[in-house]
Amino acid sequence: MDNLINLLKEFQPYIILGISLIVIILIIIIIILLKSMSNLEKRYRKFMRGVNNKNLEELIVGYLDKIDKVKQDSENIAAAYNELDNRIKGCIQKTSMVRFRAFDDVGSDLSFSIALLDDNNNGVIITGIYGRNESTTYAKPIDKGISRYDLSEEEQQVLDDAINKG
Known part of the structure; x- marks a missing residue:
């Protein structure tokens, strides 16, 4: 036993230095853990904001219901x-x-002459002829870009122009 005590006394400065180093390392680890806990607590508070005594399952189910409604909308x-x-x-x-x-x-x-067509080139051509003694207005139906009636040069021109605008 005396040998053990003498041995400890002989290496006492090294033992104290080693224990001090371990204590410093432990203090650094505790500081890092406290900082991590603080960050985790901030994330938890942010995650749980607006939750007044509700459990997490009710909150998630509420959000899923909202997602289903938005999907339906x-x-x-x-x-x-x-x-x-x-x-x-x-x-x-x-x-x-x-x-x-x-x-x-x-x-x-x-x-x-006016051509009025839809997306399928169906519509009408309206032509107004003005003369000194009378004026005449008439319409010709257009089906898929084609008229069942003969078209004048001006009517064919407005039909072609209208079709090419699409």
Whole structure:
């Protein structure tokens, strides 16, 4: 036993230095752990903000219900968009107009032809012929870019212009 005590006394400075080094390392580890705990606590408080005595499962289920509602709303909006897109295809989208002089004895370009077509090139050509004693307006239906009636040069021009605008 005396040998052990003498041995400890002989290496006492080294033992104290080693224990001091271990204590310093432990203090550094404790500081790092406290800092990590602080960061974890901040993240936990941020995660749990707005939760008043609710458990986490209720909160997550509430968010999932909201996600399902948003998904359903998105599907409804997409269906409404498709319906509107189909309806718009039937609306007038292509137009063209030309003014011309139908008769040499009339002074100005008072006659006209207007083409009004939808996305499928269906629609109508409206032509107004102005003369000194009378004025006539008539329409010719257009089906897929083709008229069942003969078209004048001006009417064919507005039809071609309207089709090419698409």
